[in-house]
Amino acid sequence: MVRQTDLQPVAGGGLLDRRLFLKRGLSFSVAVALAPETLASASDNERLAWMQKPGEPFSNYGQPSPHERKTIRWTMGNSMAPGNGVSWAPLQDMEGIITPSGLHFERHHNGVPQIDPDKHQLLIHGLVNKPLVFDMATLQRYPMQSCYAFVECGGNSNAGWREEPIQTAVGYFHGMASCSEWTGVPLRIILDEAKLKGRAKWMVAEGADAAVMNISIPMEKALDDCLLAIYQNGERIRPENGYPLRLIVPGWEGVLNVKWLRRLHITNRPVMARNETAKYTELMPSGKSRQFTFVMDAKSLITSPSFGHKLDNKGLYQVSGLAWSGRGRISKVEISADGGQTWAEAQLQEPVLPKCFTRFRIPWQWNGKKMILKSRAIDETGYVQPERDALIMRRGRYGYFHYNAIVSWEISPEGSVSHVFA
């Protein structure tokens, strides 16, 4: 099936031409992905149990297979306040670029409000000539569009700042990032209708949760590509992701994507809210802190293989992962299987969209020896995802937010995967 001429490495550690699988088509890739024993056992029985009786009836809302019960968000709430905390998306168990709505990560400051959409309103006031209020039924009458965008918490991947590499699933380390099709009304339409005054330079967005979370966003961004999202992946946004209305601020820190949006205060200056001063600012070794670090810089990580996966045999594998950049499109993802000495270009799955997850893959022949896998994202602005040492050199180790260094996975001769700083 696999000719030796196809298996010429293009970089160290057994990385193969990224087009290898694509040249041969889907049946080829399935054939090499499955071990021969698996194929044999699957064809043993003529009719397995579920083929010998009628199946389950229709359902009003489909649920994952009971065999996929391990694919869940891992949650971590404050012991004294269970609604204050996070849950992580299980990136290690997913493929493609869309995060199912029920697996989208969460960060709540004081729980998920159970909002009656008939009582929810959006108020726009401040430096506008026409202060306006909208109910949900009215917003539904506006022209809508979709935006495929990742949302990533500014604090995602913060375990990377620790002295020792954390040994946990990739989702538990980097899963405060998720990607959805968000559909709703472009914010600019509403702002134009409210008639901004000349001094309107900032917009303070506020949510209708128990924390009444608020944050300041520059008007330039508000008028650029922000969306008043009503739908997520084709259905109304889930309560934990902002039902019935969420502000989507593509490519920028998750905290700016205000859930349960109820108020936009147009101002000439930032409000200096707790979440743009005490939190979501990054203390540097000098004692000064970076503030208003809105853009989520390019990041990539290999999701398969990753921590917790086990390679059973040496031979062909498909390395798969995610890359994204808050500055635009991913232009290239490079993979190294020799700890960063040599790099090969991964295949990017189409469509490659700006400020959206991008799936990358590359075939790899593992020789059964210890080695280190890395991925490195480059975006269309030319920004290159940094090595950890370089990031820490610039920022120190106590900034907490905006960790986007290259992730390294060490494969042991036994085929287990661990997280290393390399």
Place this chain on the structure above:
Amino acid sequence: MFSRSLMLCFCFCLCHGVQTEKSGPNLGRAASEDLIKNWNIDVFPDGEGLPAGNGNAVTGKRVYEAHCLSCHGVDGEGSSADELAGARHSLTDNPPDKTIGTYWPYATTVFDFTRRAMPLNAPGSLSHDQLYAVTAYLLYLNGIIKETDIINAETLPKVEMPNREGFIQIGTE
């Protein structure tokens, strides 16, 4: 981008009074002054948005002990929730010690955040006097004001926070 918004403005002027697709369907209701007044709880560093009322650290200590201590610990030293006061070392130490006193750049943020979000089990339940008092107590615990100093809409914006100049604005450069 600035020129783009100028251009939009220009387009809008041209279309003024004429319903065009570009200007949107205009279905929003005019927001009343009462609605805006009731909903707008933003407090700015210059004091804009601060309500009437006042308090000092003496009364604030009682508010703190009743509503804040169970999560933030004795004297704001932290527990299940953030450390608020009593930093033992500075921002350049290893590790740094971030409290209201060492880190927060504006005193108005203490009032604003407490009013909108605290206490977690009953947000919005403290009176303005209680909020000024507990703000005063937190500033006092951090050695920024005296125990008897009155904190209100006039005095709070004037409180000088030690880390006021500690921030470099990245996204607005």
